[in-house]
Amino acid sequence: MRFLIPALAAATALTACSQSAPSGEESEARSVNLYTARHYSSDEAVYADFTAATGIEVNVLQASGDQLIERVRVDGERSPADIILTVDAARLHRAEEAGLFAVSDFSNIDGIAANMVDPDGHWVAFASRARVIAYSNDRVEAGEITSYADLADPRWEGRICVRSSGNVYNQSLLAGLIAHEGEEAAEAWAAAIAANLARAPQGGDRDQLRGIAAGECDVAITNHYYYAMMARSNDEADRAVAAASTLVFPNQETTGTHVNISGAGIAANAPNAEEARIFIEYLLSADSQRKFAEMTNEFPVIADSQWDNDVLAGMLPFTADDIAIDVLGENNAAAQRVFDRVDWP
Structure with a gap:
């Protein structure tokens, strides 16, 4: 080996x-x-x-x-x-x-x-595993989203699916933003995402992708491997869900995609x-x-x-955020406090 x-x-x-x-x-x-x-x-x-x-x-x-x-x-x-x-x-x-x-x-x-x-x-x-953004092939144009910050724009109001603030993947994503931009900027971003939700958070990452395919939302935050699982599934319905969206690996020109x-x-x-x-x-x-x-x-x-x-x-190459992974753990408590303050469900 x-x-x-x-x-x-x-x-x-x-x-x-x-x-x-x-x-x-x-x-x-x-x-x-x-x-x-x-x-x-x-x-x-x-x-x-x-x-x-x-x-x-x-x-x-x-x-x-x-x-x-x-x-x-x-x-x-x-x-x-x-x-x-x-x-x-x-x-x-x-x-x-x-x-x-x-x-x-x-x-x-x-x-x-x-x-x-x-x-x-x-x-x-x-x-x-990379925390990426999926968008509808029918309702979003390629290039409209290139960064996590783009999701804070008011034009995505009522269009985003994402898991709850209790989800550790979301907590670590926010912990990374805190490390890069500070807690105040991270809180502004989280508040904007909460305001842009298409529905109350529900289910896992695959459910966010299903929300896009069902027309419940146009954009979702997910881990890359959930999309890959569905795209490679023996279940035709799962493959159809994956085929309805495209992945973006965000922040390629700045910090790199959160991993x-x-x-x-x-x-x-x-x-x-x-x-x-x-x-x-x-x-x-x-x-x-x-x-x-x-x-x-x-x-x-x-x-x-x-x-x-x-x-x-097919997802490669991409630039990954090279932040020390232990920093994400250290910032977890701060991320949870931010989520609570902005009422991200």
């Missing part, structure tokens, strides 16, 4: 040695306890391949990000968690603030951008810390990065990863 880093290569070699041990010698079974907020088939495939490559079994506990954080926090030193894996910078920040991560050195991972690694060594990203992550860190009280490190490194291997791109439609975080996904490839 092209991006297999030394620790994983060594672990694989050790596994191979143990399998060829003299008759009568039994190698000790190894396992890792994964607490994950993800629920994708790509991840299950990665787990199976990881075990096949290393001999390390993966025990999975799955729940929402906030539930996982609370579970590990309450269990304290008794927690069996080896790895905490979740989506969005805000949740990673909450886990970090609760003291749930061990300090690790992820600096030896080749090909990953510096902003994708926590500067204090608590977590590392392994997949990314968030899925990330993982070793738990502070991990009973199997070495196995946890090997697993996290495997998430960044060439084969795992390929699976995230092909099966989940996420962008790999390792430069020059190879994968086959025409819809995803």
Whole structure:
């Protein structure tokens, strides 16, 4: 695997040695306890391949990000968690603030951008998703929208679909705006979006795309991979929804498009810390990065990863915001306060 880093290569070699041990010698079974907020088939495939490559079994506990954080926090030193894996910078920040991560050195991972690694060594990203704008092919002209700021224009009044302010993806988008432009400018933008809503926020990102296809709104804010899921779906209705809109990767001439992550860190009280490190490194291997791109439609975080996904490839190239991901988590509380002040539902 092209991006297999030394620790994983060594672990694989050790596994191979143990399998060829003299008759009568039994190698000790190894396992890792994964607490994950993800629920994708790509991840299950990665787990199976990881075990096949290393001999390390993966025990999975799955729940929402906030539930996982609370579970590990309450269990304290008794927690069996080896790895905490979740989506969005805000949740990673909450886990970090609760003291749930061990300090690790992820600096030896080749090909990953510096902003994708926590500067204090608590977590590392392994997949990314862009927060983009979709517009109706029938009711919006190409070029009308090129930035997030464009959505604040009064001409979009009654035309925007977006999830609620309680959604962590929206919170991180606003956290990024706060970092770039300050809280006052971010609040003005959020107030304008709230005034331009076509309907009260409802559902997930795919529901915003369905709103465009149904004529309920002309523009929506969504994560890119939800659009890709629908465009590549076996369901004809989902493909029709995707075909009704076009994506814009905003802010290409300024800060770049807002990007968030899925990330993982070793738990502070991990009973199997070495196995946890090997697993996290495997998430960044060439084969795992390929699976995230092909099966989940996420962008790999390792430069020059190879994968086959025409819809995803069609979104490239674009300039991503290179803001440090940990800043998004740090600004989450401020973003929530802004949403409350402007009455974004």
